Amino acid sequence: MSAHQTATTAVNDRRPDAAAHSVRADENGVLANLKPEVFFRYFEEISRIPRGSYNEKQVSDYIASFARDRGLECYQDDIYNILVKKPGTIGYENASPVIFHGHTDIVCESDEGVEHDFAKQGIKLRIDGDFIHGTGTTLGADNTVGVALALSVLDSTDIPHPPLEVVLTVQEEVGKGGAQHFDASRLTGRRLIDFNWHDPKSLFAGCAGDISARFRIPAEWQKAPAGLTAVRLFVKGLSSGHSEFDIHLERANAIVLLARVVGALLDDLPVRLASVKGGVNRYVIPGDAEALLLLHQADVDRASEIVRNVAADIKKEFFVSDPKLEVGLEPSDGLVERVLSDVTANSVVQAITLTPNGVQSMSLTIANLVESSNTIALLSTSDEEVEILSTIPSAISSRRYAILKRIERLAQLMGRGTKVTTFADCPEWPYNKDSKLLAVAARAFEDTLKAKPHVEVSHSSLELGLFNKKIPGIDMISIGPEAFDVHTTRERLNHTTVEPIWRLLKEILRNLRD
Numbered sequence: 437m438s439a440h441q442t443a444t445t446a447v448n449d450r451r452p453d454a455a456a457h458s459v460r461a462d463e464n465g466v467l468a469n470l471k472p473e474v475f476f477r478y479f480e481e482i483s484r485i486p487r488g489s490y491n492e493k494q495v496s497d498y499i500a501s502f503a504r505d506r507g508l509e510c511y512q513d514d515i516y517n518i519l520v521k522k523p524g525t526i527g528y529e530n531a532s533p534v535i536f537h538g539h540t541d542i543v544c545e546s547d548e549g550v551e552h553d554f555a556k557q558g559i560k561l562r563i564d565g566d567f568i569h570g571t572g573t574t575l576g577a578d579n580t581v582g583v584a585l586a587l588s589v590l591d592s593t594d595i596p597h598p599p600l601e602v603v604l605t606v607q608e609e610v611g612k613g614g615a616q617h618f619d620a621s622r623l624t625g626r627r628l629i630d631f632n633w634h635d636p637k638s639l640f641a642g643c644a645g646d647i648s649a650r651f652r653i654p655a656e657w658q659k660a661p662a663g664l665t666a667v668r669l670f671v672k673g674l675s676s677g678h679s680e681f682d683i684h685l686e687r688a689n690a691i692v693l694l695a696r697v698v699g700a701l702l703d704d705l706p707v708r709l710a711s712v713k714g715g716v717n718r719y720v721i722p723g724d725a726e727a728l729l730l731l732h733q734a735d736v737d738r739a740s741e742i743v744r745n746v747a748a749d750i751k752k753e754f755f756v757s758d759p760k761l762e763v764g765l766e767p768s769d770g771l772v773e774r775v776l777s778d779v780t781a782n783s784v785v786q787a788i789t790l791t792p793n794g795v796q797s798m799s800l801t802i803a804n805l806v807e808s809s810n811t812i813a814l815l816s817t818s819d820e821e822v823e824i825l826s827t828i829p830s831a832i833s834s835r836r837y838a839i840l841k842r843i844e845r846l847a848q849l850m851g852r853g854t855k856v857t858t859f860a861d862c863p864e865w866p867y868n869k870d871s872k873l874l875a876v877a878a879r880a881f882e883d884t885l886k887a888k889p890h891v892e893v894s895h896s897s898l899e900l901g902l903f904n905k906k907i908p909g910i911d912m913i914s915i916g917p918e919a920f921d922v923h924t925t926r927e928r929l930n931h932t933t934v935e936p937i938w939r940l941l942k943e944i945l946r947n948l949r950d
C-alpha cells in the first residue's frame with residue numbers, strides 16, 4: 437500500500453468550463469450506440485482500466501482526475517477508496533445530501549484457455565443482442581454499473597439533485613475491506629442510494645450480515661504403516677451454488693457428504709486417513725471434496741461396498757437437488773508417507789457432522805426469506821491442522837453469534853487444542869418498512885416505469901450492512917440494471933434495462949428536495 441494521500445479541491449472552485457473536460461465519446465467504442473450515451477461512455481472507459489481487488493489505484497486515480505477536472509471536492513484514502521462531493525443544483529442547494537455507493541473492484545475470472553492478465557488488461561467488451569459480455573472473462577458489470585451511474589450524475593449539468601456524496605469503495609469482492617476501512621465521518625448524508633443490485637424490477641431494501649469461522653483441529657501425524665493400499669474417496673458433480681443466494685435450495689454439501697462416507701468407513705474398518713480437502717471459496721456451497729485413505733488390500737472390497745451403500749442412500753436423498761452427484765472410491769498411486777492419528781481422523785468426522793449446516797431459521801416477517809444459515813464451505817489439511825471453514829449469514833446479529841457459539845462449544849467439547857477463530861464480521865442492514873427513501877423510490881418507480889416495484893430483502897451480506905452500522909439511522913435503498921451470473925465468465929448486463937434505471941434514478945433525485 438502507498439502512503440496516505442488526499443486530493444481535495446474546494447467545492448466553490450467549480451470552473452464554468454468543467455463540461456469541456458468530460459470524457460470524449462469514443463466513436464469506435466463497442467458501446468457507442470447504446471443509450472443513455474453518457475452511462476455507456478463511462479462504462480466503456482472504466483472497463484478499459486484493470487481493476488481486480490487490491491488493484492484499484494488506477495481506477496481511483498481516474499475518478500480523482502475526473503473530479504479535479506470538474507472542480508469537485510475529492511478525497512482518496514490510503515487504500516484508494518474514493519469520495520467525490522458535488523453541490524446540490526439550483527433549488528436543491530439546502531436539501532439533505534444523498535450518498536451514492538458502488539465499488540470499483542471486479543471479480544477476475546477467465547475461461548480455461550483464455551489468456552488474460554487482469555493486472556494489466558481491461559475487459560474486452562462485446563455485445564450479443566440485448567447483452568454486454570466480457571470476452572472469455574467476467575464482465576465486471578458488478579460493479580462498473582455503480583461507478584458509471586455515479587459518474588454520469590456527477591458529470592451532468594441538467595439533472596436536478598441534492599448535494600451528492602459519491603463513495604466508491606475498493607476490495608468489496610474480497611471481504612468488503614474497503615467499506616470496513618472507509619472513514620464514514622467524512623459523510624454528512626443520512627440517505628444512501630447503492631448501485632450494487634442486479635434486478636431492475638425491484639428495489640432492494642435490506643440484507644443479512646455474516647461472519648466466517650475457522651474450526652481448527654490440530655493434526656497429529658503418524659508414519660504411514662507399511663503394506664497398506666492408498667485409495668481416493670471422492671464426492672463430485674454436486675449442483676453447488678452461492679452459499680447465501682442458493683442456500684434455501686437444499687443442495688447437498690460435498691464436505692458434509694465426504695465426512696458421512698469417511699465416518700461410515702472408520703466405523704467399520706481399520707482405515708487410516710491421510711488428508712481431506714474440499715470447496716472453492718467461503719461463499720460457494722462445495723461441489724467437490726475428497727479424502728486420501730490407506731487400508732489393507734484385503735479390506736478394499738468391503739470398503740467399496742460401504743461406499744456404494746452410503747452413496748445409494750445419498751443419491752436417493754438428493755436426486756432432485758443434485759442429480760449428477762457422484763461418490764466413489766478409486767486407486768491412488770501417490771506415495772503416502774504419513775497419516776492422521778485415529779483421534780484426529782475421528783475428530784474431523786465428528787466436527788463436520790456436528791457443525792450446523794444449511795438453513796437454520798426462516799424469517800417470520802418476510803415470506804420465504806432465509807433468516808439465518810451456515811455453510812461449511814472449505815476443508816483443508818496442512819502440516820499443523822485440519823481446517824473446516826464456515827460462513828454464517830444472518831439477518832439478526834445475535835442469531836449469527838448464536839450459531840457461531842454452537843461451533844465454538846463443539847471445539848470446547850473436543851478439547852485437545854481444537855479452536856475456532858473468526859474473520860470478516862459484517863453487520864446486517866435490517867429492512868425498514870417505514871423507510872422514507874424507499875417510499876420516494878417506490879413512487880418514482882411507478883411514475884416512470886408504470887409498474888409496481890417488488891421490494892427485495894436478501895440473505896446475502898453486502899457492504900450496506902457496514903454503512904448501516906457506521907452511520908446510525910441512515911436510510912438506504914439499492915437499485916440497478918439487470919445482470920446475470922455475476923462473478924463468472926457468463927456474467928452479462930442487459931443493456932436495455934439501463935435506460936429505465938437511469939430514468940428512475942433521475943426521478944428519485946428530483947423528488948429528494950427536502
Ligand SMILES: [Zn+2]
Pocket residue numbers: 543578609922923
Ligand atoms: Zn460482486
